[in-house]
Amino acid sequence: MTENAAGVDGPEAHAGEGRGAAAPLLVLRKIVQILDAFSIESSELGLQQIARATGLPASTCQRLVRNMVAEGFLDRVDDRYRIGMGLVQRSAPGTFGLDLVALSRPVLQALRDETGETANLYVRSGPYRTIVALAESRHPVMRLFVVGMVMPLHAGSAGKVLMAWDPTACTEAVGHGLGRFTDHTVVDVDVLTAQLADVRELGYAATFEERDAGAASISAPVFGLSGELVAALGIGAPLQRLGPGDVERLAPVVVASAAEASRRLGFRTDVRAAVERTG
Incomplete structure (x- = not known):
């Protein structure tokens, strides 16, 4: 042997x-x-x-x-x-996986009902943003959104929210390249940086025809239990129903909805303030 x-x-x-x-x-x-x-x-x-x-x-x-x-x-x-949604949820750092979607769903539905427009929840993966949940508008004419849709960060309000509160997201988006989708897409880094500073100051982003002609959106940040940014929540609509003149009326509704989603995830403003002081 x-x-x-x-x-x-x-x-x-x-x-x-x-x-x-x-x-x-x-x-x-x-x-x-x-x-x-x-x-x-x-x-x-x-x-x-x-x-x-x-x-x-x-x-x-x-x-x-x-x-x-x-x-x-x-x-x-x-x-x-x-x-797949399973991969998106696993790849979204700082989220609660299925809890993020489940806890945000009533907020999305309420936002849709109040504004009449499709409400979306986005998470980031590298230089992209992905829709992980939505409540679809009942208007016969609407912007098309589907769960799992992947979009660039630099074109659109949700992406700008994710970049404004996450410097890593901005770095990855710029490093990946700021591709042009319409005449209104911001492809200049300095202009983008100035816009992100305005987004942080306002507490939301509103964009018009940056990714698709004739389309507009308003988004605000969603924070998690530890005060970290976990998602962007917002509405998207055709430009004829969501123009610059509608922002003053609709932005506070979007911001309040994002705050409610944050509250449902256990967020406290004092925790976020501590994170910003130490960051």
Whole structure:
């Protein structure tokens, strides 16, 4: 009987461990490839599109995508896929996961009912913002929003709120590049920096046609138990119902709703003040 046959640790055992350890890493790389196939421009993809973008064999891609849907990493709508709510919630630091969505839902519905416009809750992931919950407007003409929609930080009120209260978000957005979406998109860093200072002073952001022509939004910050920024909450609407002249009337409603969402998450103003003093 050899030493290895007797169960004594040997080179073959180490080689087996190496092969076993490598297999999960290879799977993780393939999962990352699938996630990287999605972008702002390609936020929803079919299975064949994912396979082409990743170069993975169709059978492998199908199996991994099916498992990623089961785990919440991807969401499936008909025959198309998008980044899943489960992944968004896990990647949003400082949030309470499902609690953030569940506790904010009544606030979103109340905001929708009071303003008549779609109310959205956004969290940040790198240089992007993602809708994690919404209450849809009942107007027949409205801006289209869906849970899981990924958008840039620098174009739109919610992104500017996330950048105004989180310097890391601003750094990542600028480092990623300030792409132009409309004639009103701010792509100058100095102008953006000045706008973010105004947002902090006002307590909310209002933007018009920065990401989509004919669209507008107002957003305010949502803070968590420890006084940290966890989300942006706001409304989005067509420009004909939400113009600059409507901000004075609607901004206080949005700010109050964001404050209510913060309160539901356990936020206290004295905690936030302490965070700002030490920050």
